[in-house]
Amino acid sequence: MATHHGLDLGPDRDLDALPLRERKKIQTGSRIFRTAIGLFVERGFDQVSVAEIAAAAEVSKMTVFNYFPTKEDLVLGPVEQHLDEPARVVRDRAPGTSAVTALREHFLAALERRDPATGLNDDAVVLDVIRLIHATPSLALRATSAFDRRAQSLLADELRRQDPAHDELTARVAAAQLLAVRLTLIAGNHLRMLAGERAADALPGALDEARRAFAVVEHGLGTYCAGPARPGAGAA
Amino acid sequence: MATHHGLDLGPDRDLDALPLRERKKIQTGSRIFRTAIGLFVERGFDQVSVAEIAAAAEVSKMTVFNYFPTKEDLVLGPVEQHLDEPARVVRDRAPGTSAVTALREHFLAALERRDPATGLNDDAVVLDVIRLIHATPSLALRATSAFDRRAQSLLADELRRQDPAHDELTARVAAAQLLAVRLTLIAGNHLRMLAGERAADALPGALDEARRAFAVVEHGLGTYCAGPARPGAGAA
DNA sequence: CAGCAACTTTGGACCGGGTCAATTCTTCAT
DNA sequence: ATGAAGAATTGACCCGGTCCAAAGTTGCTG
Numbered sequence A, B: 001m002a003t004h005h006g007l008d009l010g011p012d013r014d015l016d017a018l019p020l021r022e023r024k025k026i027q028t029g030s031r032i033f034r035t036a037i038g039l040f041v042e043r044g045f046d047q048v049s050v051a052e053i054a055a056a057a058e059v060s061k062m063t064v065f066n067y068f069p070t071k072e073d074l075v076l077g078p079v080e081q082h083l084d085e086p087a088r089v090v091r092d093r094a095p096g097t098s099a100v101t102a103l104r105e106h107f108l109a110a111l112e113r114r115d116p117a118t119g120l121n122d123d124a125v126v127l128d129v130i131r132l133i134h135a136t137p138s139l140a141l142r143a144t145s146a147f148d149r150r151a152q153s154l155l156a157d158e159l160r161r162q163d164p165a166h167d168e169l170t171a172r173v174a175a176a177q178l179l180a181v182r183l184t185l186i187a188g189n190h191l192r193m194l195a196g197e198r199a200a201d202a203l204p205g206a207l208d209e210a211r212r213a214f215a216v217v218e219h220g221l222g223t224y225c226a227g228p229a230r231p232g233a234g235a236a
Numbered sequence C: 001c002a003g004c005a006a007c008t009t010t011g012g013a014c015c016g017g018g019t020c021a022a023t024t025c026t027t028c029a030t
Numbered sequence D: 001a002t003g004a005a006g007a008a009t010t011g012a013c014c015c016g017g018t019c020c021a022a023a024g025t026t027g028c029t030g
Helices: A020-043 A050-056 A061-067 A085-091 A099-112 A124-135 A137-162 A168-194 A199-219 B020-043 B050-056 B061-067 B085-091 B099-112 B124-135 B137-162 B168-194 B199-219
Strands: none
Touching (some): A020 A050, A020 A061, A020 A124, A085 A099, A085 A137, A099 A168, A099 A199, A124 A137, A124 A168, A137 A168, A137 B137, A168 B168, A168 B199, A199 B168, B020 B050, B020 B061, B050 B061, B085 B099, B085 B137, B085 B168, B099 B168, B099 B199, B124 B137, B124 B168, B168 B199
């Protein structure tokens, strides 16, 4: 997954052997991306116009749109490359493993390796992007919803495909729940990182949260919150 | 909830006794709304410019934005007035009732009375709006996500407030799940309506789906979809 | 090395959504 | 009636995004 966006910062890995044209293209894309993020971090997403980005990166406005379909993609492009992951994980899981288990284990493993997709990553650029998303309503909207809608449809299809004996409703509900819990965990991790916690320190807590959250999906809410605000009525 | 948007079509109910200025305002708002929906239905949301709506409603473009913050609000404004409902239902429920039960019963009751918020309503105008939302990506995005994000935060706060003994994680996960299942059911009902089914005929099926979906939230997915695509491995 | 073909880049014109300062009109107190 | 207060309204403007023809690069080929 070595995109030119540079979120996985291997700036110039194997591109020395490429034709000059391709190389230039990658450089230009990377320059636009870095320039844009820099300006966004400095003054805020909405306070920077595409024209400014173009000028700062020494290209024309049109060229910016040539590399990134929309202004938002300058920030969200890298993030949205993982949309098909949940569906893939379910598809490729070992026989006899439930969907919940497969997704839980995958998420726990991703946490261990500090995958940016889990939100548990304190790399400087990643943090910049997270901060931007949280500070900009339109970005936050797209980061959660588009994510969710598309991924949900893919996952529901996969669940339905795998087990045609089940009805469609259950597949849709299951997909919605599994992705909802995933998104909740990611949001929680984002908050830890934004609070300044180091990823390594936050790992144990994040793992614990993930296990408990998936357990809720697996065993249900039951009679959660059975009594409204009656003192001393707490229960598990 | 008698807004001037006119989704509940009482065009001129009790506004004869109002000061002239207010009356004119309501008339103008209603005229803009009806004109816009008409044009949208006729040619599609993206194919109608705000300038056209303004011209057709005999006002200036700026006036349209005065009544509706954005073009999307012309369609979604009425829909998004129910964002705090789930949190309210949980807050006002009878003692000893679990959150799941409260929301399930509320949703079932809303289905019975064909509340548009459940998606199970075949009124002409409501259907127009549903069709528009489904046919326009940007509207679909906002209808689901913004909806969800805001409502989710409210519900999580309410759950946390009611039972401080529980941890925040569970509250957030519970809110996410409860709203995810709600949204899934609404989407399902929308599909029935778009397929041309009559609301009255679809009611029994919708009730059944709602009961089963909430049961999943209550009791969990368990080992749902335990085996990947092994023929004859279906289980409940 | 010349030159052709394919592809980028560019500038500019244009469109639609959304904002702002200023203008016009209704309302109301004197 | 009349003048001040304040709201509704407006036209001018900005920004994101698209389209087009023209100019510039690169890479291949004779």
